[in-house]
Amino acid sequence: MDDIPVWSKDHVRMHLPQRQSGSHKGTYGTALLIAGSTGMPGAAVLAAKAAMRSGLGKLVVATARESITPIASHVPEATFEPELMERINDPELDLTSYKAIAIGPGMLPDQKTEAAVEHLLQLGKPLVMDAGALSERTYAKTEAPVILTPHPGEFSRITGVPVEKLQQQRAHHAANCAVKLGVTIVLKGQNTVIAFPDGETYLNATGNSALAKGGTGDTLTGMLLGMLCCHDNWRHAVLNAVHLHGACADEWIKTHSAHTLLAHELTELLPTVMKPYE
Ligand code: APR
Ligand code: MG
Known part of the structure; x- marks a missing residue:
């Protein structure tokens, strides 16, 4: 692992985009977040808040109809698409105007999710796939980035590499998988x-x-989605999002116990953590 470069503070400082003075929300684009399910609406709240704090212009959240009101009370800045998963193959549904898409937080890896993923992969838009959207599958070659964000257990589930073996050579296995599948792997931990x-x-x-x-x-999934919208270079967006997500946790433990962080507090720290990088 010694020879693998670290994406450093200086890299982030050099490659974090400025908000342009004459810009408007259309400049940064509209992101689509497909997240949450009846039992897991909170995942959609966490990802949506983080996305809205990470540089996008507008956010549409696609989630279960009954989750919309509670989610909206936490993220009033977002708009909503009810039951998008049920309509994914409807020819009337036009997803081509989205700048970037994320799918999976708070979702189950079931047949419905897989059908949605199949459809989204054909759109040719930057796509972040997390949690329920991660499955053992292959990817057609595309220009648009496909970014998978597995934790070790999810990586093991989609590749068959046992967790203990993976953890001994994380970079090796992540790189192998990225090259083999033709996607970007964010192997968490x-x-x-x-x-x-x-x-x-x-x-x-x-x-x-x-x-x-x-x-x-x-x-993290929300931050990746937001960063993809405001960066011209998608690789920088991924690297900067991962760095800043961790930097928020590092800021937390300067003054708080490491036991006490709540995920939404990362998003609350982001504005002050990100400022010195600009
Ligand atoms: N040091 C640094 N970073 C860490 C550490 C650590 N010791 N432990 C965790 N992290 C970071 C990871 O790198 C990642 O960014 O915290 C994040 C954890 O992400 P996930 O494992 O995806 O956790 P999360 O999805 O929030 O919660 C568990 O995952 O398996 C699914 O659906 C399941 O609800 C469950 C959920
Ligand atoms: Mg997760």
């Missing part, structure tokens, strides 16, 4: 590995054990 489809690989050095708590992965 301490020192998250970011492996691109051409084999280029980075380690992330931010973050700490305060992140070892349910919901922090949903927050």
Whole structure:
């Protein structure tokens, strides 16, 4: 692992985009977040809040109809698409205007999710796939980035590599998988590995054990989605999102116990954590 470069603070400083003075919400684009389910509406809240804080212009959240009112009370800035998954193959449904899409937080890896993923992969838009959207599958070659964000258990589920073996050579396995599938792998955990489809690989050095708590992965998915909208270079968007997500947790433990972080507090820290990088 020694020879794998770290995406450093200086890299983020150099590659974080400025908000342009004459810009408007259309400049940064509309993101689509497909997240949450009847039992897991909170994942959609966490990802939506993080996305809205990460540079996009507008956010549409696609979720279960009964979850919309509670989610909207936490993220009033977002708009909603009810039951999008049920209409995914409806010819009237036009998803081509979205700048980037994320799917999976708070969702189950079932047949309905798989059908939605299949459809989204054909749109040719930057696509983040997390949690329920992760399954053992192959990917057609596309220009648009496909970004998978597995934790070790999910990586093992989609590749068959046992977790113990994976953890001994995280970068090696992440890079192998990225090249083989032609996708970007964000292998989460301490020192998250970011492996691109051409084999280029980075380690992330931010973050700490305060992140070892349910919901922090949903927050990362939202940050990735938002960053994809405001960066011209999608690789920089991925690397910067992972770095800043961890940097928020590092800020937390300067003044708080590592036991106490809640995932949505990463999003609340992001404005002050991100500022010195600009
Ligand atoms: N050091 C640094 N970073 C860490 C550490 C650590 N010790 N532990 C966790 N993290 C980071 C990971 O790198 C990742 O960014 O915290 C985040 C955890 O993400 P997930 O494992 O996806 O957790 P999350 O999805 O929020 O919660 C568990 O995942 O298996 C699914 O649906 C299941 O609800 C469950 C959910
Ligand atoms: Mg997760």
